[in-house]
Amino acid sequence: MKFTTNKPKKQLHLVSLGCTKNLVDSEVMLSKLNEYELTNDIDNADVIIVNTCGFIDSAKEESINTVLNLHEQRKEESVLVMAGCLSERYKEELQKELVEVDIFTGVGDYDKIDALVHEKRSSFTNEVFLQTELNERVITGSNYHAYIKLSEGCNQTCSFCAIPSFKGKLFSRTLESLVKEVKNLVAKGYFDFSFVSQDSSSYLRDHGVNNGLEQLIEQIEKIDGVKSARILYLYPSTTSLGLIDKIAASNVFQNYFDMPLQHISQNILKIMKRGKGSEKLKELMQHMRNTPNSFVRTTFIVGHPGETQEDFDELCEYVQSYGFDRANVFAYSDEEGTTAYDREDKVPQEIIDERAEILGELIEQTTLASLENEVGKTVDVVVDGESDEHEYLLSARNLLWAPEIDGEIYINDNELKGEIKFGVIYKAKISELVGDKLLATILHEA
Template sequence: MEKYKVGMISLGCDKNRVDSELILGTINKFYEITNDPREADIIIINTCGFIESAKQESINTIIEMAEYKKNHKCKMLIATGCLTQRYGEELLKLMPEIDILMGVNDYMKLHKLILDFIKGERNILSANYSDENINEGERLLTTDKHVAYVRIAEGCDNHCTYCIIPKIRGKFRSRSIESITKEVKQLAANGVKEIILIAQDLTNYGVDIYNGKRLHILVNEISKVEGIEWIRLLYCYPEEITDELIEEIATNDKVVKYLDLPIQHISSKILRMMARKTNKEKVIGIINKLRSSIPNIVLRTSLIVGFPNETEEDFKELEEFLREYKLDNVGVFTYSKEEGTPAAEMDNHISEEIKAERYNKLMEIQKEVVVNLNKLKISKIYDTIIEGRKGKYFIGRSTEMAPEIDGNILIKTDKVLNKGDIIKVKINETLDYDLIGEVYNEFSK
């Protein structure tokens, strides 16, 4: 029998991307994978349910893909991910177009669920809650072959008052060092050069299975894998960063000098209301410590504006913080009222108009910071990994740039460059968030 073609649409964060790759890896031997939904017999949508805008995007995508059942080859529509885990039965009632609805714990059952549907079962619901298992297995990468995300833990124990993730993903649970290094070795054997470690909270890695924080040990083990050139750390809670981790980042040449610190705010009052385990003085203290211990470290963060009870004084603190500490990359989000979270029940919610105004102010400040920081990079030389080509330029990233969320380096050259090549590039110009450079010498790696 001819294999069904499966198309996958993955929404949301990098952790969702890893889930999507696990799904594809699980079913790859049974079905043909296609990137064109018009050619797909089965369409899978991996949804996000983190904030209201993400939920709406997921719903709109399900509705859009349902049209492919009418106008194209699609015979089966499958929805999975955080939104379906959170609203399983409700979604199935409201959207009968969905043929199979899964949560975040049933990926290994997918082939069986598809067979059950083919046999005649309709509107299958499989959204069991579990905070014990960790989805692991063979993955089909959706990134370029030289870069891969590796999830080292699942779930979260922080219970920030604005966040629903612990109720969806369960308690924090680490993978073993052995299973992670085995996966990294397999990725390296397939040509991966850059490993990006992800979790809801990287810095607590190991507390549940090794009775202490072991991220520095894990990073050191991964750095021993032949073929891995860059190791990048995303989502390190500033209050949980240890001296051992700082030392590992500072001294290990394979660890890029880049950290993503999800600060969320700088006002001690707002941080307390968010149930963050830190305050303004501690956040500033760890930033100063990182910068003194790791020369030229690049710091990225995410901030929330318009949290309940955020006053003009609280917001002014945030403005002054961005101007003074000049973080390299900042993502700003307006507070989203999520049912089932403590923050949703707080008094003094901020209007959408004020949220938007504060968002725009922060983005203006950060753009000015980035423009000025980028001007300082002119004439400097960076190891740069090639991502592809667009028009007359090759597109690359330095160690200071995470894929898809930071800027790029545009390289004009007559040389033949391939995806995954790591070369040295001299910066000549800036374009706000992007840089323009030229090949400085032959391949560095």
């Protein structure tokens, strides 16, 4: 008599660093390596992949440290892969210096990762990989929300950003491809989508189409089963008042406006090559704020070469008066290959750090004010699971907000007769703000 035994699946540990665009590429790699079982146990992982970020100094440092820490923990016969932006940007230097890494690959071979692992070889394809509806993905972190990448690369020439140097020019997916992917995901039960790219408001401009996002909105609205959507990373010079109005008129797209401003001073905007003057920018931002039930998120860079105390004071005044719902502040860091890198009017590091701390405190105040403004409102939420805070509290997200970055709402009461289900949209009433966390009561299914 013959006995057959199932061989244990090989184990895969993947770390995706940086932005949600990276996460989409990581999900493509997970699909290509679907014969592996995902594990958090690094000691027993057969393959370890780090999808790196190479945007700013802190991200580079995190990527390198992650690779080295994983190497320290891994078993001897495992395969360590360094992929993504940092690997692409510094491919020659890293391959010489990081002898701990077995396979190097950049931003062009995510869909070939299975072959690279099998053959244990490095590869840097000249073209940047852009997923289509034909590329399967293993959606992570949610059973109802997915990120959809609109394009790769960027045509902007911002003084502080090196991304176009290793990601290339704007390269948009076809509208047909995006629609097919969303339909495929809806069929699998997903109903909430975040559309992302380096410069989302330039979508399809490389195809000679100036209203690509407006066309996208129209097509996504026609798909049965899409209940909610939002667009991340609008760019000032390619966002129009008409686009804002198009989003506001949509029954599917949230009035969620995510535009990294980086600054508001006319002087610094010009140095940064941001493509829109201060007054026009303020007009655009006010139009967003005047949209009913709007949520406005942004990022700022402080300490850019040429930034005077007056420029910084103007930025602080604007942040206080506008009242952003969410914002992030970055301390300027030199990036090789950018125009800012070669400027001689650098701001001393201690002043950069001081300005980042001051602006960060102002942003904390505007965030708390935004949260306080939610108390008493009835909103659509999705319950994601038990909270990390307490076993009797559930963690939910206002459907208006983007996942992970905008915070969570604690559900501490329930007027339903039945049990609360995860991944379902409910109406909830915000009862109070405790510290920086909102508490809410579930009322009924939306």
